[in-house]
Amino acid sequence: MGLQCLCGTTLQTLKLAVIPSSSSSSSSSSRFVFGPLAKVYFPFHRRTASAQRPPFPLLLRAFSAPAVQATPTTTTTKTPDEKVLKPQWKAAIDFKWIRDNKDAVAANIRNRNSNANLELVLELYEKMSNLQKEVERLRGERNLVANKMKGKLEPSERQKLIEEGKNLKEGLLALEEDLLKLTDDLQQEAQCIPNMTHPDVPIGGEDCSTIRKTYGSPREFIFPVKDHLQLGKQLDLFDLDAASEVSGSKFYYLKNEAVMLEMGLINWTLSEVMRRGFIPLTTPEIVRSSVVEKCGFQPRGTNTQVYSIEGTDQCLIGTAEIPVGGIHMDSILSESLLPLKYVAFSHCFRTEAGAAGTATKGLYRVHQFSKVEMFILCRPDESDSYLEELIRIEEDLFSSLGLHYKTLDMASEDLGAPAYRKYDIEAWMPGLERFGEISSASNCRDYQSRRLGIRYRPSEPSSATPKKGKSSLAPPQFVHTLNATACAIPRMIVCLLENYQQEDGSIIIPEPLRPFVGGLELIAPKSR
């Protein structure tokens, strides 16, 4: 309730007060409104007023109203292609269900081109179950012996029992060791099994992905199109060369209006998603590697996307999905809290190992970027509809920025282990002459929650005549989790620069962003 109240009251104000008033004025009125008032409040944003450095003296007001988008578009390395270290934690995998549905599970593994070894899992499970029964049987016998020893006994009988007890104890110890090892082996194999797949998902490789929606059309240019690198260079918006010296390839500095664009995009996105009832968060960017694994990533596999911190069991996050997923780790939530909708802003770090040869130009593929991510925890019966809600939010955001894009229903081989269903949005990037992924929305159902240990307690069924005595609490269930990119900043900058370029090399800033960049309407070439 409290969270909704926050959204109710604060968002009301947020909606109104997006535009910062001019800092020099007495800012008497606190009624900030979008659109028309922007011009009233920022009369000085005409670029003509100041032609020399600093180029945007009054454009600084735009940084109000946090708007942040999230959700990384990256593919999570779902399918482990190698055996990793012994699991340090246990996923609450439903082995019985797997056993009872093994044909469907096998078909799913095939469809996803996964390396999971179902036969081995079932075999280990069988062994483990039998061993467990045996262990329990032995324990029973040991208890019997122990009980017998409590009574009055002949010395010879007592001696026999002591022998028996000793043998049982040793046998038990050995079996219990075996059981532990079997459980670990079973975990390791079973964790490789990918999530089941929504029946509507196309089966096959990436060329089988279907287009769910197309919006807009490629802009027709009457002049030669430049890519974002050329535009950025001319407008002094980034420096990749200096970053290469200081940090290495695929790093960058943003400068001047690009910084305002980054802040504006974050703020606008946060604002837009908060308006839709999501709780804003900022998160740690260093997390324990076990949390990374529990979300379905492989921090230490070959070609891992994950940076590790030397001398620790910690990693850098590649997406806020990870720390947000971890917030309610090992918890039982009250049903009344669901759905829990978070919008998180974080920096993300990815090694991009194994990405050589794929599109890597400029800002398209980088090691570090800002991202606004949406994350939902909900009841199982609601996750399908929340995936639809998430994709609609993304589509609304990108439509309002005037991008031409297509939404893809990703095919089974491209889902990644945690996702039951995944929609990717690819936007048209005229400078790169291709569509580029700018967001990804996944319904992970209970894949992550079984690993993170996130459950909820269904409310008691309401009844007119309450039962007497002990209330009938339903047992806890695993929540379903979903995640979706609201804004991945560098690729959004690529889109905006390339799509909104003018013949003279200037860039028009789409209307919705202007209040968030101090009213700046145009990034113009600077006179020197």
Place this chain on the structure above:
Amino acid sequence: MKGKLEPSERQKLIEEGKNLKEGLLALEEDLLKLTDDLQQEAQCIPNMTHPDVPIGGEDCSTIRKTYGSPREFIFPVKDHLQLGKQLDLFDLDAASEVSGSKFYYLKNEAVMLEMGLINWTLSEVMRRGFIPLTTPEIVRSSVVEKCGFQPRGTNTQVYSIEGTDQCLIGTAEIPVGGIHMDSILSESLLPLKYVAFSHCFRTEAGAAGTATKGLYRVHQFSKVEMFILCRPDESDSYLEELIRIEEDLFSSLGLHYKTLDMASEDLGAPAYRKYDIEAWMPGLERFGEISSASNCRDYQSRRLGIRYRPSEPSSATPKKGKSSLAPPQFVHTLNATACAIPRMIVCLLENYQQEDGSIIIPEPLRPFVGGLELIAPKSR
């Protein structure tokens, strides 16, 4: 040996040449090693110190300026942790599970405060002519060293990335210092004034026992940093400019603070002079450092290799022939915190708390948090 020689003479020369060559090789090896040893030792020599800097330990630092006074409370004061808990502004427990101690999630209005502070600070400093930047947060460890930090010392503040020569930055000073590494800048570019927003990562090793409560000392935080590259004759005055900007920022937020002229033992190797600002934190019942401004003169630029070419002296009658270019000089560098977000949040929460547990948001920030004027307790 190029001329015509008798065979015996030639043979003698060959022998002599061979001996010289071997001797040279050995000496050159020694020279290399000596150079390395010299570098290693010499790099430890700290920067010189401004004559006005008090000599001694931290108790010798002098107060350069005091602004405001501690607010008088008519109700029991809470610290930022209690306030944050009541208002559902952060979660340190979940962060402890997910990441470890000294990590945190910000929630709800605290997120707006963070974004608002970053945006307002960037805006204010840009207004004063600084070029905005965002920077890499992973850098080569050599760059960290060139800025005067010790990435691999014991109790290092620096996180290293496994399997690489890279580190996480503890401050944007590092990547910004690196931008013009190994360059000769035209004098007309100076002064170069940057304001950079980045996340910062610090191990805080060796900080046990010092104040570590809540958001006061954390492993990761957002920070807006000012950095200036200038001519040597200007660095003293730019330090004054930087400290004035900081003081203006903190005054306009209504904080009670004191500016300290740090004593010689507390400067840190790169700094010729350093001003720290400590703000009053009523919940913690102490002053806490919220910013630091240093003039590093040429300490960093000599390591980073940043020089400038002084302009030709203007003359009525230009010389004929080769222009007399002055040789390149090392620039001076300065850095100063414009806003370190978590400690600023501590200040704002603790100073602006009301009896009912709500927090007033200082006026300058309101336009940057969507007009929000108050963080109020939420009804449940």
